[in-house]
Amino acid sequence: MDKFSYINPARLEQVPGLLKNDWQSKVIAGGTDLVGEMKDYVESPKRLVNLKSIPGLDQIEVDNQGVTIGAMTTLTDIAEHTDIQKNYAALAQSAGVVASPQIRNVGTLGGNLCQRPRCWYYRDPDAICLKKGGDVCYALSGLNKYHAIFGGGPVYIVHPSDIAPALVALGAEVTILGASGARTMPMEDFFILPTVANPFRENILASNEIITRIRVPKPDTNTTSFYLKLHERGSFDFALVSVAGVFQVQGKKCQQLSLVLGGVAPTPWRSSEAEQVLRGQVISEALAQRAGEAAVKNADPMSDNGYKVTLTQNLIKRAAMMAIG
């Protein structure tokens, strides 16, 4: 990797200033993604601002209305937290299936949400693709088995996070610290689709902003949530397709729900089509099937990833059936 300076701030308020207003500086949390990128020369920041030197960012605080999780909380701590397991199961489950145990012990919540795409062209230091300032998305005419079936163009990456779909489905809010102070917004608005003007970023963070915490509101009674992940290698893999489901069900009637897909789009992808089929209805196998079909109606697969359409359809169906369990 290229040389960089390493800064250990003592206080959170220092961070935006230290990050300056360029993309030459980056924060480092667990480092499980960033260090790999630096070793492969995909990213070569001039300076790293270490968040581990700031106390208090790794707390999980539960109250009657919800749970607040510091950005530096490790994935293992989230996955093993009994209250999160009980009331925010989709979150605990999603944190528990990220990568491998070693990575979950080091990787953080904030880092997981801000990790860069796994696209094999993006990760190839010698392929200067659109995301790296080039003029082509290699996946479009290349090998795109693991790429997007929704929301693609001009780049066709998928968002790699397992936790992001769960947080979006649970209606979480994210608090961001920047030079002019903190702001809080829905998790769902944090992630952005690529555009011709900005194919580079996957979220709204400015170069001198960081995530400081996530707030998840406590689900209403009769709510169940879960995270289902399909992969090729259970021991360590990114999702081919995943879905976070949050269902408020009485009897078999679905009163309210949230279905957010992972692995299929450049952002966590809410399947409003499937939600619409299920909302307010008594769930049956036929309805679940229809929800699956609705979910993929607008899918736009590429040459090698048509199987993701089938996977998505079947996974949505499975999620709906799980809700009435």
Add this chain to the structure above:
Amino acid sequence: MAEWGEARKSSLLGKYTQRLSGPQKVTGQAKYTFDINRPGMLYGRILRSHIARGTLTALDLSPAEQMPGVKAVIPLIEIGKEIRYEGQEIAAVAADTRDIAADAIRAIRFDYDPLDHVVDLGEAMSEGSPQIRDWENNQSERQIDEKGDLKAGWATADAVVEVTYSTEVQVHTCLESHGHVAEWNGDQLTVWASTQAVFGTRRDFARHFELPEDKVRVITEHMGGGFGAKFGPGVEGRAAATLAKEAGRPVKLMLTRKGEQNTAGNRPSMVQHVKAGATKEGKLVAYEVSGYGTSGLGGGAGFTGPYVYQVPNYRTEKFNVAINAGSGRAFRAPRHPQGAFAMDSLMDELSEKIGMDSLEFRKLNDPNEIRHAEYDLGAKEIGWHRRPRVAGSGTGVRKHGIGVGSGQWGGGGGKGTKARVNINADGTVEAITGTQDLGTGIRTAIAIIVADELGLHPTDITVKIGDTLPGLPSGGSGGSQTTPSVSPVVKTAAMAAKESLINHLAEKVNVAADEVIIKEGSVTIGNNQLSWKEATSTLGMETISEDGSWDENLREGGAAGAQFAEVEVDTETGQVKLTKIVAVHDCGLIINRLATESQINGGVIGGIGYALLEDRIMDDQTGRSLNSNLIDYKVPGAQEIPEIRAIAYDTDRKVTGIGEPVTIPTAGAIANAVYNAIGVRIRSLPITPDKVLAALEEA
């Protein structure tokens, strides 16, 4: 002629012995090449090509040479030569630290005139594709093998299957990458090498530097996997030694993971178009296959067929196809896993067509009686009767299936090993030979054989291997040859040492030699009983040192195997979950049952990766591999490994090798189990969810 004698009554042979280096390995004390650090040592690194093809027009090493901390820079390709694949070596540096070395290779400038590359197998074969080897349409000469009268065969066939099978390029993915630590002392070269052949590597270094072989010493105390890819210094080893010579300091140069995956060998892919016929009574009568594969720019593609089955009439045609990629190398049972997967699938397809149980059909065409017994044993163990009688007839989303695969390997070993056993006056015993332990357990096997002969415990024996210095050569560890090659010589050395000790003691107290009995840690002379140490202390200033000799009678080749796989296939997600593997393998006379079962486990795990996960992906746009890392190139992890029932099938045979045969049948067994579960055949490895879903949709 020596004999293993009452081997099965031995308290050591064929029993479970923990490997001698186990405690060192789990505590991190075992020193692999990666762990060797020498005083003043530099770190070497190789600059590799990021393009698949082009002519080198310029190479400027000076930016690296001028960097502080860089002590040597050498070119590895001449200007005007053709770069032929991603990862090809351009230059190498040695520097004070790893980081400086990494920066230095990036400072080197090179330029090239691009040439059209071809990395796709089908494209390489087509007319008008860039010619990248001295083969017409990038295809090597056909190897043809014929027997009987095919026409007559087809005439008698009641059922014919005509299909195409294919397999991926698999990469060895050694946990310890290729690498060396090279150190010169005047004109004496010492190399710590991660190699499967210390003597072969010594010879190659000596030739390259035009040195007498006795001026080169190669040491491999422990190594982290080779699987056939580590038989000589390679470009990287020669570069390490050249850099060390130029810098006048030791150099450690280990391949990066990317370098390892792209350039240090692979198992060639296979595509075969096959047609086979059988009578309704279940006899194979005709087999015709044309197949090819790519090993990058090298040769060595191919497959076994009709393999373990007897067919009176056949014609096989095989050839290599060149693409711009790193060359293949020997890989655990070269050509066999490709062939076995195809043949095992084919036998299943034919048996179904004639309405016969697949195992019965196999037995009718496989003359090997040991495998017949293994089929029976394995079938019982897996519960063959539980398989759906009609493939895919199970109900529910997750469908269960069972399949079988077969394998055969030579592995008889051969001459060429020298071994010595020393008994010292203090009672210590040394066994010395120039073999090397790849992690397979030969170190422990040697200790068992010597301890068994001398009535001692394996931990009483100091085994000195993995070093050319004692001048006791042995062959490379490949082809499942190590144990059958080394054991006879170690055994006869131990016998000779024992006889020498007996003669010495008999002379000392003036009794006949047959009155001296060495057994279970003590020595009986007439009516006197001495401890082992008391007995050896009579040696005084002497040391007993005896060399062994090759004994044909102590080993044999030919290892039959059969494996059964049980799977659960999720028909909505295409995921294949393995629930059990039963692996029954004839292992000849077993030296260490624990290591044998461990070998079987390892072979099965390699086969699981081959069947379900691993696949080197080449990209036509860039000419590069897209997954030369351990995230995207998916080797099995703990969750992919089911219960493995490893059965070392005991026979009255002699010592034979087991490294290779145990990985051969796995993929075929899994593919057949998947078919049995879902009723749709996947004829292309690896069997990934996308392929399963596509096959189900087509059906």
